[in-house]
Amino acid sequence: MPDNYFARYLPLLIHLVIVGIVACGMVLLSWLIGWRRPTRAKMAPYECGMAPIGDARERFSVKFYLVAMLFILFDVEAVFLYPWAIILRDLKMFGFWEMIVYIDIVLVGFFYIWKKGVLDWGEASMKRGGF
Amino acid sequence: MTSPYPFAAIFGILIVALTIASGLIWIERRLLALWQDRYGPNRVGPFGLLQVLADTIKLLAKEDWIPPFADKPVFIIAPAIIMITVLMSFAVIPIAPGIIISDLNIALLFFLAMSSLGVYSIVLAGWSSDNKYSLLGGVRAAAQMLSYEVFMGLSLMGVVLLSGSFDLVDIVHAQRKIWFIIPQFLGFVLFLIAGLAETRRLPFDLPEAESELVAGFHSEYSGMKFGMFFVGEYLGVTLISAMITILFFGGWMGPVLPPIVWFLLKMFFFIGVFILMRASLPRPRFDQLMAWAWKLMLPLALANLLVTGAVVLAFFH
Amino acid sequence: MNVIAFYIAAAIAVLTTVLVITRKNAVQALLYLAVSLISVAVIFYDLGAPFMAALEVIIYAGSIIVLFIFVVMMLNLGKRATEAESKLLHARMWIGPIILAGILIAELAYLLAQGNTRVGAAHVIPPRDVGLALYRPYLLGVEISSMLLMGALVGAYHLGWHKQRKPETQDANREHATSPDAGRGPVRTGSGRTVGAP
Numbered sequence: 075m076p077d078n079y080f081a082r083y084l085p086l087l088i089h090l091v092i093v094g095i096v097a098c099g100m101v102l103l104s105w106l107i108g109w110r111r112p113t114r115a116k117m118a119p120y121e122c123g124m125a126p127i128g129d130a131r132e133r134f135s136v137k138f139y140l141v142a143m144l145f146i147l148f149d150v151e152a153v154f155l156y157p158w159a160i161i162l163r164d165l166k167m168f169g170f171w172e173m174i175v176y177i178d179i180v181l182v183g184f185f186y187i188w189k190k191g192v193l194d195w196g197e198a199s200m201k202r203g204g205f
Numbered sequence: 206m207t208s209p210y211p212f213a214a215i216f217g218i219l220i221v222a223l224t225i226a227s228g229l230i231w232i233e234r235r236l237l238a239l240w241q242d243r244y245g246p247n248r249v250g251p252f253g254l255l256q257v258l259a260d261t262i263k264l265l266a267k268e269d270w271i272p273p274f275a276d277k278p279v280f281i282i283a284p285a286i287i288m289i290t291v292l293m294s295f296a297v298i299p300i301a302p303g304i305i306i307s308d309l310n311i312a313l314l315f316f317l318a319m320s321s322l323g324v325y326s327i328v329l330a331g332w333s334s335d336n337k338y339s340l341l342g343g344v345r346a347a348a349q350m351l352s353y354e355v356f357m358g359l360s361l362m363g364v365v366l367l368s369g370s371f372d373l374v375d376i377v378h379a380q381r382k383i384w385f386i387i388p389q390f391l392g393f394v395l396f397l398i399a400g401l402a403e404t405r406r407l408p409f410d411l412p413e414a415e416s417e418l419v420a421g422f423h424s425e426y427s428g429m430k431f432g433m434f435f436v437g438e439y440l441g442v443t444l445i446s447a448m449i450t451i452l453f454f455g456g457w458m459g460p461v462l463p464p465i466v467w468f469l470l471k472m473f474f475f476i477g478v479f480i481l482m483r484a485s486l487p488r489p490r491f492d493q494l495m496a497w498a499w500k501l502m503l504p505l506a507l508a509n510l511l512v513t514g515a516v517v518l519a520f521f522h
Numbered sequence: 523m524n525v526i527a528f529y530i531a532a533a534i535a536v537l538t539t540v541l542v543i544t545r546k547n548a549v550q551a552l553l554y555l556a557v558s559l560i561s562v563a564v565i566f567y568d569l570g571a572p573f574m575a576a577l578e579v580i581i582y583a584g585s586i587i588v589l590f591i592f593v594v595m596m597l598n599l600g601k602r603a604t605e606a607e608s609k610l611l612h613a614r615m616w617i618g619p620i621i622l623a624g625i626l627i628a629e630l631a632y633l634l635a636q637g638n639t640r641v642g643a644a645h646v647i648p649p650r651d652v653g654l655a656l657y658r659p660y661l662l663g664v665e666i667s668s669m670l671l672m673g674a675l676v677g678a679y680h681l682g683w684h685k686q687r688k689p690e691t692q693d694a695n696r697e698h699a700t701s702p703d704a705g706r707g708p709v710r711t712g713s714g715r716t717v718g719a720p
Contacts, residue, residue, distance in 0.1 A: 083567065086296050086307040089215050093292040096219070097285040097433070104429030108269030138348050139596055140682045141495070142589040145351040147674050148503070149585045152358045153577055154664060155510065156314065157653030159365040162514055163521060165657055170514055172661065177507055179668040183675030184503075192679050193499045195492030279549060310648060314576035321584025325556070328588065332549060332595050340595070347592060351585070358580075371649055 140192055151180050214306050215296075222295050226439040231257050233439075233480050240484040267428035272334065275425065279333035284430045287326035287437035291444055294319040298447050299374045301457045301464035313371040316448065317358050320403055323441075324350045327405075330434070331422035342421025345491065346405060352498035353402035353409075359506035360395035363388075363513040364452050377456035386453040388516070391509045393453045395502060397478075400445035402498075404438060406479060408486040409494065446475035524568055531564040546608055548594045552587055559583045570646040 154176070162169050187193065231246065231254060238245025246253035271280055297312035299305040309315055324347055331343015365371060367388060368379035376385075386393050402409040418424075423434045450456060450471040457464035459471075489497070538558040545551035563578035656664055 083307065083309075085215065086309070088212070089219075089296045089306050090289075090293060092215055092219065093289050096223075096292070097288040100288070100429050100433055101281060101285060104265055104267070104269045104432075107265050108267055108428050110268060110270070112273075136596075136682050138344055139589075139592060140678060141348045142351055142585075142592045143678045143682065144499075144675070145355055146581075146585045146589055147671055147678065148355045149358075149581060151668075151671055152355070152362075153581060154656070154667065155359065155362055156365070156371075157573070157649055157656055159362040159510070159514075160369060160371065160649055161653035161657065162366055162517060163369060164654065167518060169657055170511075170518055172657065172665075173514065174511065176665060176668045177511065179665075180671050180675070181507075183672035187675055187679045188500065190679055193496060195495050276547070276549070279553070282553075309572065311572045311576045314573070314580065314649075318576050318579035318584060321580055321588075324584070324588050325553075325591075328591055328595070329549070329553075332591070344592075344595060347588065351588065 137195065144187070144192070151177075214304060217304075218295055218298075218300065218306060219292065222292065222440060222443060223436070225443050226436050227257050227261070229439040229442065229476065230260065230435070232476070233483070236477070236480045237484050240481070261432070264429050264432040269429070270425075270427045272336075272425050274335045276333040276335070279329050280425075281430070283326050283330035283333060284426065284433035284437070286329070287323060288433050288440070290319045290323045290326070291437055291440040294444050295447075297373060298444075299377060299451065299456060300447075300468050304465065305374070308372065308374055310370075310372045312373040313361060313365065313376075317354075317361075320357070321354060323403070324354075326434075326437070327422050330426070334422070334425040336425050338419045338424045339422050342418045342424070345418075346422055349402055349405070349409065349494060349498075352495055353399045353502070355498070356395060356502045356506035357399035357403065359503070359510060360392045360399060361452065362510050363392040366510070366513050366517050373451050373456075377451055377458065380455040380458065384453065384455045389453060389509075389513070391505065392513075393449070395506050395509065396452070397449065398502065400449070401479070401482065402494075404441035404445060406438070406442065407483040408488050410488065442476060442479050443472070446472045446479065449475050528565060528568050531561045531568065534558075535561040535565065549591060552590050552594065555590075556583045556587045559587065573647070573649040573652045 155173070158165075158169065158173055165172070234256075235245045235247075235253070246256040249255040249259050271277055294316050296306040297309055297315050299308070327346040327350065328343050331339045331341075331346065334340070334343075364376060364385050367385060368376045370376060370379070379385075423431055426434060447468075450468060454471050457468040459467035462470075535558050538554045538561065541554040542551045542558065545554060559582045560579060563575040563583070566572075566578055567575035
């Protein structure tokens with residue numbers, strides 16, 4: 075294990091501590107200097123002057139959830155590409171074709187959900203009878 | 206090749222980054238005013254330069270408001286997270302030879318990891334506020350940032366293919382012959398767009414679209430906590446500009462002038478580009494934004510990667 | 523391997539994981555889970571695997587926990603779920619897990635007492651080596667993972683996407699905003715199932 079491996083992360087650690095102090099300091103400073111005088115109107119959630127109806131805890135379209143799920147899948151795909159990109163020159167043409175096959179298999183799934191309209195938002199989605 | 210004086214590097218980079226970020230508030234207002242044919246802030250100090258200081262004092266003296274209906278600990282942590290994640294990314298940025306806090310061999314991945322953690326700040330701010338506008342803004346922001354993060358990493362892999370390293374110092378050295386902007390023009394455009402969306406700058410400021418969502422995820426924030434989101438955004442702009450400079454424009458390299466001057470010149474040029482975009486582009490609809498990310502940018506990023514791979518193999522073997 | 527860094531990171535990981543279990547508020551629990559995963563990333567780095575450390579943050583802390591928080595935000599469990607959590611966290615619920623965890627600890631102590639553990643043999647593995655391992659000996663695994671991803675894409679679509687029969691429920695968001703019992707849907711933890719549990 076080379077010596078400079080840990081020498082590299084010590085400054086990073088010091089940096090993290092200082093950054094943490096800066097961030098917490100800003101919050102603390104405004105807490106110390108700022109004043110507090112709550113009134114009834116201030117206690118209510120801001121809704122452009124209207125009296126708020128109900129709680130903000132409402133449900134959202136499942137589309138947002140699907141986006142997050144697709145994001146994870148493509149993030150994992152991208153993760154396999156990171157080490158590939160760094161060693162492609164060692165792998166030569168074999169590595170290139172290998173990645174073509176890999177991406178094509180994932181793209182099959184991608185075009186399936188594209189055709190099914192998962193990637194459509196708004197009116198195009200409505201026409202398909204989805205959400 | 207880590208700096209021999211870590212404390213000097215840390216404090217230097219932090220102070221410069223924070224100064225630039227807060228100075229950007231003034232620069233942006235002046236530049237926007239110039240492009241919109243008006244004056245902008247010009248009363249406080251010479252050319253209005255002290256406006257930033259006046260704003261800071263005002264923000265600090267404002268009421269430190271935590272809504273009674275909010276989730277208190279999460280509400281306080283959220284603005285701190287954005288400051289920490291963005292400032293941490295500055296640790297791996299090589300400003301000039303020897304001026305870097307920590308020269309990691311996975312610097313590029315560190316940057317991507319920190320930008321993926323930045324999503325928390327927005328989501329938690331929106332959720333903890335317990336305000337309808339905030340929640341809508343938070344959910345929108347998360348969907349947008351996740352969608353654009355997908356191809357942000359992929360758009361950078363072309364650069365990695367050419368340089369064969371995740372180390373930002375190595376990437377700069379690999380551009381001795383030719384800046385990566387020329388072989389990686391598509392990658393540059395993709396990264397610029399992803400960077401705009403990640404920092405939630407106009408035209409991608411849908412999470413805080415004031416005409417529909419008041420101020421989006423930070424509607425309930427006031428005082429310095431609001432200021433932290435504000436500074437965090439400008440720190441993000443500075444960071445993305447610095448990354449563009451390093452990845453595509455040869456970092457500190459350039460003739461005659463000292464390296465650090467070249468770096469700052471290039472960085473400020475891209476900050477100017479960011480502000481010009483705000484001045485000139487309209488905001489898309491949310492469905493357009495999502496369709497862009499998934500149907501256009503993602504296939505383009507993959508195509509760019511494969512074509513670059515083919516070219517690298519064809520020319521180097 | 524830096525022993526001090528390892529123990530600090532490991533202690534944080536254990537502590538935050540305990541907090542994940544005991545928090546009643548789902549979002550706060552998830553925040554602790556994110557911290558726990560980041561400390562695991564620190565352990566990876568400490569063991570000489572910087573690439574794995576970065577991936578741990580990018581994949582786990584950066585996307586999977588964000589998905590969880592997303593789901594919590596979207597279901598908006600609110601106070602009733604917190605109450606259900608409180609019911610879940612009474613003393614009797616702890617007996618089973620404690621016995622099982624105790625067996626594991628005993629097993630671990632036995633193995634440590636045997637003395638056949640090899641700690642400290644770690645050496646730094648740069649990202650290049652990870653790539654060479656993945657794309658030479660484990661190539662088939664990479665290809666199979668692409669098929670898994672394809673299957674997951676199709677599966678995600680079929681899980682999250684079903685055609686709505688009634689036209690007025692097309693926009694889930696709008697529907698719940700106007701209905702008086704907003705958020706009283708079928709997907710909800712603690713809706714009777716946990717109450718009846720022993």
